[in-house]
Amino acid sequence: MRKSLTALAGVFVLATTSLAVAAPARAGTPLIVCTGSVTVDYDPPLGPLPRQTTQGVTERLGTGGGGGCAGPFVAGSAFTVFDQQVSCLAQGLGDTLVQNVVTYHWQGGQTSTITYPVTTVVHVGNQEVVTSTGTVTAGYGVGSLSERIAVYPSLALLDCLGSDIDRQTGLLTVTVI
Numbered sequence: 001m002r003k004s005l006t007a008l009a010g011v012f013v014l015a016t017t018s019l020a021v022a023a024p025a026r027a028g029t030p031l032i033v034c035t036g037s038v039t040v041d042y043d044p045p046l047g048p049l050p051r052q053t054t055q056g057v058t059e060r061l062g063t064g065g066g067g068g069c070a071g072p073f074v075a076g077s078a079f080t081v082f083d084q085q086v087s088c089l090a091q092g093l094g095d096t097l098v099q100n101v102v103t104y105h106w107q108g109g110q111t112s113t114i115t116y117p118v119t120t121v122v123h124v125g126n127q128e129v130v131t132s133t134g135t136v137t138a139g140y141g142v143g144s145l146s147e148r149i150a151v152y153p154s155l156a157l158l159d160c161l162g163s164d165i166d167r168q169t170g171l172l173t174v175t176v177i
């Protein structure tokens with residue numbers, strides 16, 4: 001267990017530093033860097049064959065998600081629902097086919113709506129790393145670049161064959177620069 005947590009932490013740290021390294025010259029200091037948790041609820045539960053599935057994605061950043069924030073906010077959250085063809089044997093493939101529009105609600109009442117047209121999924125060890133890049137299209141940070149990195153444990157094959165995976169939880173980092 002300790003080895004897998006250490007590996008997860010290593011991937012998470014590596015993933016969260018990638019935007020800072022690749023940031024454009026105009027960016028300077030990030031406006032927001034928040035870590036926290038992400039939960040995806042599947043209806044119907046994931047099974048081995050692709051099928052139309054509603055996904056409810058709950059993101060909790062900063063103090064509300066067990067993480068922290070650098071920038072003007074200490075906490076934020078988002079809830080997004082979308083439908084797509086998914087299965088647990090092709091975990092993450094559906095994420096690359098959908099443009100995500102997420103509105104983060106920051107404490108104090110401000111929001112940031114971010115459109116993520118590009119998503120990549122990489123399987124590293126026993127983890128799935130989902131990286132989305134996009135632009136803030138409304139609210140705080142409008143016009144800024146954003147990167148969203150979610151790290152989930154890989155799904156168990158026996159659970160997948162039993163068609164009973166109805167929830168997945170992972171770590172999340174959102175950067176606006």
